[in-house]
Amino acid sequence: MNIGDAAKRAGLPAKTIRYYEDIKLIRPDRDANGYRAFNDKDLHKLTFLSRARALGFTIENCRALLALWEDQSRASADVKRIAGEHLAxxxxxxxxxxxxxxxxxxxxxxxxxxxxxxxxxxxxxxxxR
Amino acid sequence: MNIGDAAKRAGLPAKTIRYYEDIKLIRPDRDANGYRAFNDKDLHKLTFLSRARALGFTIENCRALLALWEDQSRASADVKRIAGEHLAxxxxxxxxxxxxxxxxxxxxxxxxxxxxxxxxxxxxxxxxR
DNA sequence: TATGGGGCTTCCATTAACTGGAAGGTCAAG
DNA sequence: CTTGACCTTCCAGTTAATGGAAGCCCCATA
Structure with a gap:
């Protein structure tokens, strides 16, 4: 899937997606023509990012959350701590x-x-004052 | 008055005050040694800025409000409009x-x-979502 | 086959409002 | 005379993108 479609599905501007690749939040493959090729996992991550950013998590929070999300063995307590701090x-x-x-x-x-x-x-x- | 004292009185970091001069929100005189010399009016403006920024007005809002503040003949309606928009x-x-x-x-x-x-x-x- | 219009690429600059740090001049106390 | 606090300018970095230029790529239509 090309960046335009990924952008529509994730609800993010294409520019923002390129930026996320730049700062290494995602690493999509490339087609032979140099176009970015987004797979389901990339799309999932982008949706996750879109949602988490909309909830006001910083990029660095998102990076940490994505790492936890990818780690099959993480404890939910770790996630809860980050989210709780953000809530406060x-x-x-x-x-x-x-x-x-x-x-x-x-x-x-x-x-x-x-x-x-x-x-x-x-x-x-x-x-x- | 030197920048350090002005900073204390206005409740702003000296760096910020220099920045405000840079973007021409204030134009303090200079002593013979090159130090900024803040008079009462400068101090008043700085206090105004400190307070308005704390209330979340943008710098450009502040610029507009300062202009109104310096204009003896402005209508309070102009001020109320800016403040009202900001409130919304x-x-x-x-x-x-x-x-x-x-x-x-x-x-x-x-x-x-x-x-x-x-x-x-x-x-x-x-x-x- | 040419051409037109999207869509894609990279790279560079800019935004808001500071903040940090380096390098160096000035001043008052001891 | 030295020390330390203050002051100066200038340059770079911060956050999270966004805007724009120059130039490929692909597909449909004339």
């Missing part, structure tokens, strides 16, 4: 964003948003 | 993270996390 990080990010949202939301609410120059948003941004 | 973006990000969290959280919960190789997390990541 997501929770931190959500909390951060939530506090940003609260601050910015109240600034926006206090602003008249009319033609006058006085603006509580800018005033709020002037103050140190 | 934060809300989108929170929603995205929340859905990631839900998916990943349920994968993690179903994983025994013991020494056995079977792992619902990896199985879940194999499936297309």
């Amino acid at each position: 990080e997501i929770d931190r990010k959500i909390a951060d964003l939530q506090s940003m949202r609260d601050t910015l939301g109240s600034l926006v609410q206090n602003c008249a948003g009319d033609g006058r120059p006085d603006c509580p948003i800018l005033r709020g941004l002037e103050e140190p | 973006e934060i809300d989108r990000k929170i929603a995205d993270l929340q859905s990631m969290r839900d998916t990943l959280g349920s994968l993690v919960q179903n994983c025994a996390g013991d020494g056995r190789p079977d792992c619902p997390i990896l199985r879940g990541l194999e499936e297309p």
Whole structure:
């Protein structure tokens, strides 16, 4: 299978797939004409990557997860640890964003948003935390 | 005031301040010895930047907000529009993270996390969305 | 058989917002 | 006079791609 079809199936841009090969997340074979030839396993990995990236795992997390995925004898605890750490990080990010949202939301609410120059948003941004 | 003190007061690394000068967000004077000399207005801008960046505004947002901040005659509506758009973006990000969290959280919960190789997390990541 | 339009290849540059490090000038204390 | 903290510039690297140029390759149609 050529890169275009692999891209469609995995839901990733072809450019991204070439990049993943570049950083050695995948190593597809080549046809006689030099085109990349993706087999089922490659496709599986690409789908895995697409999904894991969408869940916010970093590339290095993905590399580790792929290694575990390929290792028939790995313990599920290893996987759970990586996923658990990532989960905690997501929770931190959500909390951060939530506090940003609260601050910015109240600034926006206090602003008249009319033609006058006085603006509580800018005033709020002037103050140190 | 030298960069080290400005950095402490604004709550930004000196490197970042140099970078902000590089991209022309600030233009501090120079002392005879070549050291940057920060005045109150510079410091004010740096504090503004520190705070706005912490609230997730992009550098280009900050540039626009600083221009409005320096413009005595701007309408608060202009500021409110930028802040409002940013607020909507934060809300989108929170929603995205929340859905990631839900998916990943349920994968993690179903994983025994013991020494056995079977792992619902990896199985879940194999499936297309 | 020519040609046109996709699709494929590599390579190089760019993005955002810094951060790290090297090499060297400046300053105040002891 | 030396030491150490601070300051300077410049260059490179980070993350995870993305954009674009130049040039093959393949298939269908005129």
